[in-house]
Amino acid sequence: MTALSLKNVNKSFGNVEVLKDINLEVDEGEFVVFVGPSGCGKSTLLRVIAGLEDATSGTVDIAGEMVNTVPPAKRGIAMVFQSYALYPHLTVRGNMALGLKQEGQPKAVIEARVAEAARMLSLGDYLDRRPSELSGGQRQRVAIGRAVVRQPKLFLFDEPLSNLDASLRMNTRVEIARLHKTLAASMIYVTHDQIEAMTLADRIVVLRDGQVEQIGSPMDLYNNPANRFVAGFIGSPAMNFLPGETVGRPVGQTVGVRPEYLRIVEDGRLNASVAHVENLGGDTNVLATTSSGEPITVRLFGQHRIRMDDSISLDFSDADSFLFDTEGTRLRAG
Secondary structure, three states, X not given: OEEEEEEEEXXXXXXXXXXXXXXXXXXXXXXEEEEOOOOOOHHHHHHHHHOOOOOOEEEEEEOOEEOOOOOHHHOXXXXXXXXXXXXXXXOHHHHHHHHHHHHOOOHHHHHHHHHHHHXXXXXXXXXXXXXXXXXXXXXXXXXXXXXHOOOOOEEEEEOOOXXXXXXHHHHHHHHHHHHHHHHOOOEEEEEOOXXXXXHHOOEEXXXXXXXXXXXXXXXXXXXXXXXXHHHHHOOOOOOEEEEHHHHOOOOOOXXXXXXXXXXXXXXXXXXXXXXXXXXXXXXXXXXXXXOOOOEEEEEEEOOOOOOOOOEEEEEOOHHHEEEEOOOOEEEEOO
């Protein structure tokens, strides 16, 4: 069964086109992530799905029902926002139960659902605390629990981890992944962080300027990007781009090489000067500038004795590279 279907969805604010002919189908139980730079339209698209914004044209179907004119509360969705949006005067239990009370659910149903959500999210010891007594990560888990208890047809997450520090982001990301597996629920997740997208998604929708650039699994996008934009956006550190003529390709073409595929050799086709070294323990990122002036990043496994201003020579296999034309279109497989 299809959990969500978007057909030719457009959204304009006045004369400004924010979404342009979006088409997407999300299967039941699928975790789909919208990713792209700020201003690409990903949050607006989520709000159109939620009913918080009206599509200018096109159709939005949830679980087989067209919902363009259905108010948000009747769409069978639950949304988790960047801000926790918890009521400070209510306990954790009260915050999670509020939506069910407003729906008129029986007390026994409310208690059972809240208890189960608290168990899944490890909130059982905090049910009688208020938000001010919780950490940021715990507050976000309460916000997620508030969505879980509603048993929606579709979960919508709008950059839910952006207010958390790095360690909490990782922990909460793991909890969301585990929750998805436990519930087998359909989830749409918006983020600007491509690491979140890569680690959570069954499929990623890459957006730019209100348009879909590519849809695919994380590894599809990493290994077979459709264009230079996707190639540069997916992957950390980002892909290197070099003028074709500097590495034996025709003038006007661009060669893309991921940092992990560059090798430091005695006599390679690229010479560079080291600008900075990131010693990460398990990995070493070498940031350098080629003799023709392009910035380049080399990712090495393990620890290496490389210092700023060292001269290095680099090479790579053509099979591990990507070729793009002047418009950024992918010309051939690596």
